[in-house]
Each structure stands twice: as C-alpha cells, then as structure tokens.
Amino acid sequence: MRIGYLVNTYPRPSHSFIRREIAALEAEGLEIHRFAMRGDAAALSDPADLAEHARTERVLEAGGQRLLAGLARQALARPARFRAALRLARRRARAGESSLARQIIYLAEGAHVAARARELGLRHIHAHFGTNSARVAAYARLLGGPGFSFTVHGPEEFDNTQPLDLGGKLGLAEFCATVSSYGRSQMYRWAAPGDWEKLRVVHCGLDLDRWTDPAPLPAGPFHMVAVGRFAEQKGFGLLIRAFALAWRRNPALRLSLVGDGELRSQIESLIATEGMGEAVRLLGWQDEAGVRAAMNAAHALVTPSFAEGLPVVIMEAMACARPVIATYIAGIPELIRPGQEGWLVPAGDAEALAETMLHAAEAGRDTLERMGASARARVTERHDIRESARRLAALFSRSTG
Secondary structure (H helix, E strand, O other): OEEEEEEEEOOOHHHHHHHHHHHHHHHOOOEEEEEEEEOOHHHOOOHHHHHHHHHEEEHHHHOHHHHHHHHHHHHHHOHHHHHHHHHHHHHHHHHOOOOHHHHHHHHHHHHHHHHHHHHHOOOEEEEEOOOHHHHHHHHHHHOOOOEEEEEEOOOHHHHOHHHHOHHHHHHHOOEEEEOOHHHHHHHHHHOOHHHHHHEEEOOOOEOHHHOOOOOOOOOOOOEEEEEOOOOHHHOHHHHHHHHHHHHHHOOOOEEEEEOOOOOHHHHHHHHHHHOOOOOEEEEEOOOHHHHHHHHHOOOEEEEOOOOOOOOHHHHHHHHOOOOEEEEOOOOHHHOOOEOOOEEEEOOOOHHHHHHHHHHHHOOOHHHHHHHHHHHHHHHHHHOEHHHHHHHHHHHHHHHOO
16 A cells, blocks of 8 residues: 655654654555655754655645646646635635635645655555645645545644634545544544544554663752753743742752753743753753653653643653653643653643652652653553554555545
8 A cells, every 4th residue: 555644844853753653654564655845954963864854755846837837737637626626725715724825835736746646656645734734635635636634733733723624624534643532632623523433543652662671760869851842832931930949949950951942042041040050951952862862861851831732752751761740731641640650730830840840859769760660661552653553554544445
C-alpha cells in the first residue's frame, strides 16, 4: 500500500514524532511519499531530520506558475469537481478561514497533490494537523485525488475551531486520528453526529528501542528540566515565577530550560530580575540526543503549559524513568497519574507549582526512583510507536477498501 503524508512545513525539529510515525509505518511494509508545502532546512541540525528533508517533496518549490497551470488543467479535465472545490473555497473565505486568494493557493496545491498521487499510485493521503495541510488534502480529494485522513494534535486547532472548519474537514475525510481522548472529545464538539464514528484515538509514540537502559538519577541537589518552545501556551514565564518562589525557600534547587522562541528575552529578563543566573540555565534548542542528555541530568521534568494536546516530551521523560510535574490540562492526565508517575497542578497557579517543586525536592531518591519506574512502565505500555503504526495501518487499509 502506497500512502502520501502531507504536512505544511516538514521536517521540523519539533516534528520528530511524525518522522518516527512514518518510519514505523514503513517498517510495517507501507510505502510513504512525503509531501510538504515548504521546508525549513536552515533550522535542521539532526542528521535524521536532514535525511528526511532530502526525502520530502516540497509542493511550493514547483513554483506559482506551474501550480496554477496544474489547477487550470484540473479545471478543464474535471470541471464539475473544480466547480465544487471552488464553491468550497469561496465559503471558507467568507467564513474567515483565510482570504480567497489563499484558498486558491490551497486549491492549486491540492491539484498538484492530486496529480502527483495519480502519478505515484498513492491510495490515500494522511495529513498532520487540522490546519491548511488538511485543507489541501481535502481539495486534492475533491479534485480527483485519493481519500484522505488527518491527525489533530491541539492546542492550536482547538483555539480556532470554527475558522478551521474541523467538522467540515472531518465530513470530507475517511477518518480523523486524535492523539488523546481529550482531543477526540474536542472533535466531538464540532463534528456532525453522523461523523463521530470517523474519530479514532491513535497515540503518538516513541521508538522504544532507542530508549533502553535509562540513566540513574543524578547526584546533587534537586534539578528539574523543562523542554519546549518559548511561546505563550507553554507557560515558561509562569514557570520562572514559580521557580523563584520555590528557590527563595530552597536555594539549592536547579532548573534547565531546553528550547527557544519569541519569549526568550522576557524569560531572560525574569531570571535576571530574580537574581537566579546561577540556578537557571538556558540550553537553547537541542537535537534528540541533547534533549535526552538534559533529561538524564535532571531528577524530574516540569511542564507548566496553559494549553496542550499530549506532549511527546512527557513521553520522552517517562521513557528516561523521570517523574513529571505537569499541569492538569488536555490529555496530560490520561498519561500521568498523581502520586504514581508524578504530580499534577492547576494550570496558571504559580504558588501551587512552587509548592509541588518543593515537595518533589523533598520526596527522596527512593520515591523519585519508584515514580520513574512507574512512568517508564506506563509509557512503554501506552506509547509504543510500533503499536500506533499498526493501528494507523489498519485504518488506512480499511479506508482504501
């Protein structure tokens, strides 16, 4: 079975979970052709990402003239289908999904993907994220391409549900995968009742063969690590405020931040204002090996997010046998059980987060090791990428008859 995978910008350092999913599907015997609207080679350093970049067809590199010519050919060859797709483009522009000009670009990209799918013998297209990649896959289907499906992650999709027309995309799709039960519940809100059966929970997963023999907990004072984009939804500003509250009561506490983003200057300013330059380290973006090294150097992961889907970084920390301090939001409670794999705190509550940090620091090595072992067992049971790939492959097979 030959399948097309479609992502807006791919690969990215934060999209290693998609790369793992594709590799696991190929290990199951599927042939995967990678489509992206665009690439971002300058942001890549991981050899696996660079290799994936070389394997990916970037639609926009065909050039605007060629894409529009392809759309014109589709209009002449399949006028009824083209008119239906154009009517949808106008409706979505009026609804505020994007401008009509942008919808026409998506139409042209969809025409290109449909034509390439016929050339390559692709039987199905799977898009990641319910944003413009799913829209392009839908247009490809309307213009004579194969059936499609998409994975919804959150939280961005759930911040813009009506403009993104998640229910409408689901209506055109063969199925939609969500990475958590919480994500499925959000899709229920926008899906027509007759489409509820199209929603399936398929967890993101880890290649557990790469996460064997977790490192022992480090010696020294209690050290936490946080990993993610320095963006508003990740709550890193609140994390620094909470850490400052805890650090004043226990100056031995240490925190490392792995990541970067638009809020870096604010975070640096907060650290400097609190005088915590020796206690908080900013490690910048790291590849998979760097993230793992940072986790191995810590006693626990802290995830202070305001909005999430189900963070892969939590799975990675659990595979490293590290307990997790996280906010009680979205799909996170489906994975972390308080007192077993870590601690859950209310989102946006700096005082509660600070108290939990202090409690974790006082827990003792035996408690942290017990929690870490439970975390590793739970992620192994629930987030093996091979099992997720088998579930997806079965869904693809049913969708293609």
